[in-house]
Amino acid sequence: MNQMYLIRAIFSYGNYDNKNTVAVFDLYVGANYWTTIRLPNAAYFQSEEIIIQQLPSDHLFQVCLVNIGLDFIHIDCGESRGYIDPETVIPYQADMDFVETGKNSMVAPDLRTDLDHFVFGRQLKTLRFFPEGKRNCYTLKPKLGNNYLIRAFFAYGNYDAQNRSHTFDLYLNVDFWETVHFNDDTDGYEFAEIIHTPTTDTILVCLVNTGLGIPFISMLELRPLINSVYIIPSPSQSLLVLDTRIDVGSTEFISGLFTRFKDDVFDRVWHVDDVFEDQGLEKINTSQYIEVGSSR
Incomplete structure (x- = not known):
């Protein structure tokens, strides 16, 4: 029977660099991904364990820390300031640096508890809506050369006290992405997801008014992917729209x-x-x- 080995690693930021920043990096055992370390503040620590069943041929374990940088974007649309989500330990930004139009709002007070989902935290409670203009866009600036998972969440929450249906289109740059549709489901939410390989340093996520209700958005996320996970044939075929997972x-x-x-x-x-x-x-x-x- 092969010998089994327990590897334990503990990380504490403690503001050693006096920058009060968010520390995010990946942990590998040899060439194999182990986990992602996220330390949102100086007082936070993280402990991880893994069991290895097979000793490497050279009888050496390599535990590697990989600096992935903060090459991801998490936007809580309609929020006035950034924060760290306590459930996911993900840092969210306010959206005023990514969009120049629209107005902030919150879902109706009697629906804020219903929309406080365990895995989506407070992000579904706020939103930005666009009463003016046919096409309003968020501007994201990722690094070139990566595949990106782009995800948008929508929660109506009767923010306008009208209890009415909303239907509008979502575009990625000039390409149609998805139609977002709400009937009278005031406490529900929808999300759209796409994988994209950008050919320029700007990605536009646009909400298009089709005359069937004012467009709105609750959350927008962009995360880099390892290019070998989702294979895209070429930049000209660089859109993979999620069906289901x-x-x-x-x-x-x-x-x-x-x-x-x-x-x-x-x-x-x-x-x-x-x-x-x-x-x-x-x-x-x-x-x-x-x-x-x-x-x-």
Whole structure:
């Protein structure tokens, strides 16, 4: 039986550099990704453990810290100041540096508790709406050469006290992305996700008024991806629109139909597995270790 090894690492920022910044970097064991370390303030610390089942051929473990920089953008639309979300430990920015039009608002007071989702925190409580102009855009400036996951959330929340439907289009630069539609679902939310390889240093995320309600947006996120994870043939074919992403075998989430996992380095949103039940497939789970590539 192979010897198993426990590796434990503890990180504490403590404001050693007197910059009061947010520390974010990746941790690897050899060439294998382990986890992402996020230290949002001087008092925060993070402890991580991993079990290694096989000793490297040279009998040496390499634990590597990889500086990924803050090459991601998380915008809480309608918020007046930035903050660290206590659930996800993600730093969110206010949106005034990314858009020049629109007005800030909040969902109706009686719906703020309903929209306080476990995995989306306070981001769905605020929004920016665009009563003027046909096309209003957020301007994002990512680094070239990467694939990016771009995600937008929308929660109506009866912010205008009108209880009315809203339908508008979402564009990425000049390309149609998705139509956003709300009926009278005041306590619900929608999100759209796309993977894009930019060919310029500017990405425009645009909300287009189609005459069926004032466009609005609650949250906008941009995250770099490892290029080998989602293969895009060429920059001219650089749009991959999400259909669905299922946590196969899951039965329910505390947060409802969707959830996200802190251990998912790409911070993707997953749907509960309610798709395959009608196809005769059975959900199973086990507390035992499952060997990858094994039929056991």
